[in-house]
Amino acid sequence: MNEFLHQLASGLALGGVYAIMALALVMIYQATQLVNFAQGEMAMFSTYFAWKLMDSGWPYWRAFAATALISFVGGIVIERLVVRPFAKAPVLASVIVFIGLALIFNALAGWLYGYSVTSFDTPFSGRPWLGNVYMSAHESGAVAVSLCVLALVYAFFRFTPLGLAMRAAAQNPVSSRLVGIRVGWMLAMGWGLAAAIGSIAGMMAAPIVYLDPNMMAGILIYAFAGAVLGGIDNPFGAAFGGFAVGVLENLVGAYVVGAEVKLSVALAIIVAVLVWRPSGLFGRRLVARV
Amino acid sequence: MLTRRSFLQSSAAAAFAASAGSARAETPGVTDTEIKIGQTMPYSGPASAYGVIGRTETAYFKMINEQGGVNGRKINLISLDDGYSPPKTVEQVRRLVEEEKVAFLFQTLGTPPNAAIRQYLNDNKVPQLFVATGASMFSDPQHFPWTMGYNPNYQTEAHIYAKHILATKPDAKIGVLYQNDSFGKDYLIGMKDALGAEHAGMIVKEASYETSEPTVDSQVVTLQGSGADVFLIVATPKFAAQAIRKSFDLGWNAVRYVTIVSASIATVLKPAGLEKSKGLITATFGKDPTDPRWKDDGGMKEWAAFCAKYLSPTEFIDYNAGYAYGAAGTMIQVLKQSGNDLSRDNVMKQAANLKDLELPLLLPGMRINTSPTNYSPIRQMQLSTFDGESWQLFGELLMG
Numbered sequence: 001m002n003e004f005l006h007q008l009a010s011g012l013a014l015g016g017v018y019a020i021m022a023l024a025l026v027m028i029y030q031a032t033q034l035v036n037f038a039q040g041e042m043a044m045f046s047t048y049f050a051w052k053l054m055d056s057g058w059p060y061w062r063a064f065a066a067t068a069l070i071s072f073v074g075g076i077v078i079e080r081l082v083v084r085p086f087a088k089a090p091v092l093a094s095v096i097v098f099i100g101l102a103l104i105f106n107a108l109a110g111w112l113y114g115y116s117v118t119s120f121d122t123p124f125s126g127r128p129w130l131g132n133v134y135m136s137a138h139e140s141g142a143v144a145v146s147l148c149v150l151a152l153v154y155a156f157f158r159f160t161p162l163g164l165a166m167r168a169a170a171q172n173p174v175s176s177r178l179v180g181i182r183v184g185w186m187l188a189m190g191w192g193l194a195a196a197i198g199s200i201a202g203m204m205a206a207p208i209v210y211l212d213p214n215m216m217a218g219i220l221i222y223a224f225a226g227a228v229l230g231g232i233d234n235p236f237g238a239a240f241g242g243f244a245v246g247v248l249e250n251l252v253g254a255y256v257v258g259a260e261v262k263l264s265v266a267l268a269i270i271v272a273v274l275v276w277r278p279s280g281l282f283g284r285r286l287v288a289r290v
Numbered sequence: 291m292l293t294r295r296s297f298l299q300s301s302a303a304a305a306f307a308a309s310a311g312s313a314r315a316e317t318p319g320v321t322d323t324e325i326k327i328g329q330t331m332p333y334s335g336p337a338s339a340y341g342v343i344g345r346t347e348t349a350y351f352k353m354i355n356e357q358g359g360v361n362g363r364k365i366n367l368i369s370l371d372d373g374y375s376p377p378k379t380v381e382q383v384r385r386l387v388e389e390e391k392v393a394f395l396f397q398t399l400g401t402p403p404n405a406a407i408r409q410y411l412n413d414n415k416v417p418q419l420f421v422a423t424g425a426s427m428f429s430d431p432q433h434f435p436w437t438m439g440y441n442p443n444y445q446t447e448a449h450i451y452a453k454h455i456l457a458t459k460p461d462a463k464i465g466v467l468y469q470n471d472s473f474g475k476d477y478l479i480g481m482k483d484a485l486g487a488e489h490a491g492m493i494v495k496e497a498s499y500e501t502s503e504p505t506v507d508s509q510v511v512t513l514q515g516s517g518a519d520v521f522l523i524v525a526t527p528k529f530a531a532q533a534i535r536k537s538f539d540l541g542w543n544a545v546r547y548v549t550i551v552s553a554s555i556a557t558v559l560k561p562a563g564l565e566k567s568k569g570l571i572t573a574t575f576g577k578d579p580t581d582p583r584w585k586d587d588g589g590m591k592e593w594a595a596f597c598a599k600y601l602s603p604t605e606f607i608d609y610n611a612g613y614a615y616g617a618a619g620t621m622i623q624v625l626k627q628s629g630n631d632l633s634r635d636n637v638m639k640q641a642a643n644l645k646d647l648e649l650p651l652l653l654p655g656m657r658i659n660t661s662p663t664n665y666s667p668i669r670q671m672q673l674s675t676f677d678g679e680s681w682q683l684f685g686e687l688l689m690g
Contacts, residue, residue, distance in 0.1 A: 003515030006540065010507040107334060115338040117528045119561040136539055209504045210528055210561050218504040250508040259497045259509050260470060 005134045007250045013139030014208065014222075015246020016146035020201035021216075021223030022230070022238040023153060027194035029232050031170040031187050034094050035224065038101035039198050040216030042078075045105045046071040046199030047206050047215075048113055051120055060123040064203060068196045075195025079188040087187075109213040120206035142204040149200055150239045153193075157235070166190060218263070222249065225266040228273050231283025241280065245269060319393035320632045325625070326366045328386035330398045335373035339527070339557070340399055342605060343422060343614040344369040347397060349600035350618035360625045363632075368392060374399075376406035383407045387416055394419055394637055397440070397617050401425040401472050404437075412436045417638045419624070420617050420667065424551075425476055429665040431642070438641055438665045440617055442575055444473065444549070448480025450573045450671055450688050451547050455520055456489065459545065463494045465518030467509055467533055469525055470498035477524040477549060494518050499529060510536040514544075523548045531562040538566035547571045550671075554609045555580055559676065568678045573671040573688070576616070576651050579607050581680045589650030616649040620658060620667065623647055655687055 021043065028036045036042075046067055053063035082101065086093050124141030132140060157163035168176040169186035177183050201223075202216065209215050222245050230241025245266060253262030273280060319326035331344035351365040359365060368390055372379040379398070386392045394417035398404055401423045408427075411418045412434050421428045424441035428434075455462050466481065468474030478496065485492055495516035497509040506529050513521060514537070521544040523533045530552030537546060548570050552558045555578070559567040577584045584590040593615060597606040605611040625632075627640040644667065647658040658667045669689055674681040 003511055006511040006515075007508055010505075010511060014504060014507075110334065110338055115341075116557040117531060117561050119563075205504070208507075210531060212528060215504075218502045221502070222504070253508055254512050259499060259512065262508070263500045263503050 003254075004251075007254050008247060009132075009134035009139065011247035011250035012243065013135060013142050013246075014205075014219075014249075015226075015243035016143040017201050017205040017208070017219060017242075018223045018226045018246050019146045019239040019242030020149050020197060020204065021219060022227035022242040023149065023235055024194040024198040024201060025223060025227045026232060026235050026238045027190050027197065029227070031166070031190040032094075034091065034098075035232070036194065037095070037098040037220075038105065039194065040220030040223075041102040041105035041109075042071070042075070042195055043198035043202035043205075044211075044213060044216045045109055046074070046195065047120070047202030047211055048109055050199070050203055051118065051206075051211055054121055060121060064123075064200075067199050067203065071199035072192040072196040075192040076188045078195070079191035083191065084184070084188075106213050113213070115213055117210040117212045120203070120211045122207040138207050142208070145200065145204055146239070146242075149197060150236070153197070153235050162189070221263075222246070222266050225269045227280075228270050229280055231280030233284055234280070234282045237280055237282030240282065317393055317633045318387075318391040321363075323363055324366055325360075325363045325632060326368065326390065326392045327394055327396050328368045328370070328383070328390060328392035329396050330370050330372040330379050330382045330386075330403060332374035332399060332403075333371040335375060337374035337400060340422070340610055342608055342611050343397065343399060343617075346601065346605060346611045346614035347618045347621075350596075350615060350622075353596065353600055354622060360622060361630060363625075365625075367396070372403055374403060376402045379403035380406050380410070383410065387411075387414065393632060394634060396420060396621055397422045397614070399423070401427075404428060405472075408434055408437050415634060417634055417641065419637075419641055420620060422613075422617070423473075425472055426480075427472075431663060431665045436638060438638075438660070438667070440620070440667050441613075442550070442573075442668045442671055443666055444476035445480030445483065446666070446669065446689075447550060447573050447671060448477045449484040450673065451522065451571075452481050452484030453688075454571070454673060455492075455545075455547075456485070459520060462492055462520040462545075463516075463518045464492050464520045464522060465495045465513035465516055465544070466493060466497070466522045467506060467513060467525060467529075468496065468498050469529070470500055473526075473551070474498065474524050477522070481522065499525070501526065501529075505529075505536075506532050507536045509533075510542075511540065514540050514542040519544050521546045523552070525549075525552055527552045527554065527558045531558050534559070534562040534570065535566050538563070545569075545571065550574055553681070555680070556607055556609075564678055567676050570676040571673060572676075572681070573673050574681065574683075575653060575656060575668055575671050576609070576612055577653060578609070578681055579612060583680075589652075592650045612651045616651050619649050620644070620647065653683070653687070 024039050025035060050063050050067040053066060086097055122138040124137040126137055128135060128137055129140040157167055165181045166186045166189060169181050169183045173183045205219055223242060226242035226245040227238040229244060230237030232238060249265050252265050253259050331341055332338050333341040348367055348369055351367050355364045370382045372382050396419050399422040404421045404423055415436055418437040420438060420440035424444040426443045426445045428437050428439040429443060466478060468478055495513050495518055497512050499506045499509055510533050521537055523530050525533055530548055550572055553572040577590055624641045628636050642660050642662045644658050644660045653672055656670050660667050670687045672683050672687050673685050674683045
């Protein structure tokens with residue numbers, strides 16, 4: 001029982017990271033129907049930025065906020081400079097651009113900071129929360145942060161005019177343009193939000209998996225599985241999927257199939273969902289008139 | 291992808307060398323003034339932390355060249371990036387052998403890359419010297435006479451741990467965390483080998499991981515749950531650090547062994563937490579530059595002086611850089627022994643004829659010996675335990 005609870009808890013903690021990452025994927029997918037394969041490497045790069053700030057003496061939360069803000073701006077800049085020119089190109093061209101971005105950020109981080117692992121501070125240290133001995137303080141904190149991010153994203157899209165405009169631009173670009181929404185800028189905002197949310201995922205993951213240029217590679221696969229499971233066009237579903245994948249991965253790995261094929265669980269989830277329920281558990285079913 | 295080439299010599303010297311004909315010029319890459327050797331290194335990609343090995347060796351040969359070279363020949367090491375990707379290694383090695391026409395290869399890094407080029411080099415009778423991996427497959431003179439290992443091989447190291455467990459905790463229940471590839475499995479095989487059939491049941495649980503997984507936390511929980519009281523961590527640095535931390539956080543008081551691959555204080559134990567690393571046991575063969583006991587040691591002073599002149603303080607404390615310093619020294623010894631006959635045959639013969647070679651950074655008393663039937667240059671190791679600050683050696687030098 002003790003072991004089971006430990007597996008569950010460590011799955012939840014990492015599931016929180018997958019959930020935030022899945023949210024970041026949804027931000028861009030919603031607007032463009034494309035999965036940004038560079039999301040993980042962008043998050044990793046942001047995390048190095050946060051580490052650099054803290055290394056030069058910034059307190060945690062100030063570095064945290066600055067990183068999210070800079071990532072937001074960085075995301076917009078990337079969309080404007082690199083992604084936008086391919087907006088009308090075939091899907092494959094965009095995918096290649098994303099892969100190229102991923103390689104560039106990975107190599108850049110390695111060149112700037114080296115490839116050995118670095119420990120990363122957490123604001124949640126000390127005793128476990130609420131007497132929960134199965135999770136370290138950071139793990140509890142990461143779950144809390146991911147819930148906060150989810151709530152903020154929900155509130156943003158539900159209650160702010162900007163959120164409404166972004167949703168409109170994603171769902172019906174032509175009509176949105178007719179009522180005066182600058183659709184192009186809304187896409188750029190989506191990239192900015194995705195980058196900022198991704199940077200939070202990175203900062204929550206780094207204390208658990210350690211900071212190195214390759215830290216997000218595996219996380220992105222699980223986050224993708226989570227997003228597909230929950231429905232990649234639904235922020236709430238994707239976040240739920242992230243948590244579910246984190247927990248499933250641990251429990252299935254430990255009790256059903258064994259550690260050797262633990263990673264394959266994520267891939268099996270992706271394939272199974274795409275075959276039986278392509279829109280995911282909470283996704284909108286897309287019907288196109290032919 | 292970046293391609294990095296290190297030429298140790300000006301092109302003017304190379305042009306001059308090309309014009310100097312001699313009877314021995316039949317050996318590719320060898321002239322009266324130069325010997326050209328090649329290697330592949332992961333300067334980019336997932337294993338790029340090891341790129342420092344290539345940089346250190348390049349610097350070492352630069353030093354030798356400044357001192358006049360070996361028997362009047364300058365050493366020209368062509369060190370190419372393979373990104374730790376075997377297909378790339380094959381491409382680069384063919385380029386080295388067929389276009390650059392190197393005399394032989396030295397310290398190509400990594401188990402998968404070396405496995406990919408072993409057959410090609412043996413078919414073409416090109417020496418593949420002192421490969422930078424501990425996999426036992428590279429010390430097989432009977433089947434692959436042109437390939438020689440360097441590191442203490444992983445199975446040997448596993449034998450040492452098994453013997454120590456049998457001696458100190460005969461009723462131990464062992465849990466093994468291992469990387470699911472030939473590196474991890476080599477240790478597992480070595481462990482089972484040394485425990486023998488009668489103690490085979492001592493390993494109560496094995497849990498593997500893939501390098502693409504984010505963490506090994508779940509595996510560590512599983513191993514603890516199996517009731518093991520000895521924990522053997524066969525992992526690369528990042529995962530070893532996670533395993534050390536998680537086992538501590540779980541309050542699992544098992545005797546923990548960590549392999550030499552991830553015993554570095556700077557890149558593994560610090561990220562894991564020095565307090566959480568207390569009590570770890572490993573086997574080692576080199577002096578740790580961060581250990582104060584070697585402060586006045588002659589070999590360590592030599593290393594410090596070399597770093598000050600050719601590298602930087604970062605490399606001084608990097609375990610991999612110190613390792614490369616020794617490997618380059620061994621290479622020079624082989625060239626010295628080969629004299630003026632630098633044919634591939636003779637270089638291989640001399641590499642298999644090292645006698646009691648001592649290196650500045652090897653533990654006192656350790657000597658390198660090779661023979662036509664022994665292709666494992668470093669065979670001795672000593673156990674040490676981590677006291678929260680540095681590794682403390684204990685016991686005698688051991689052979690697996």
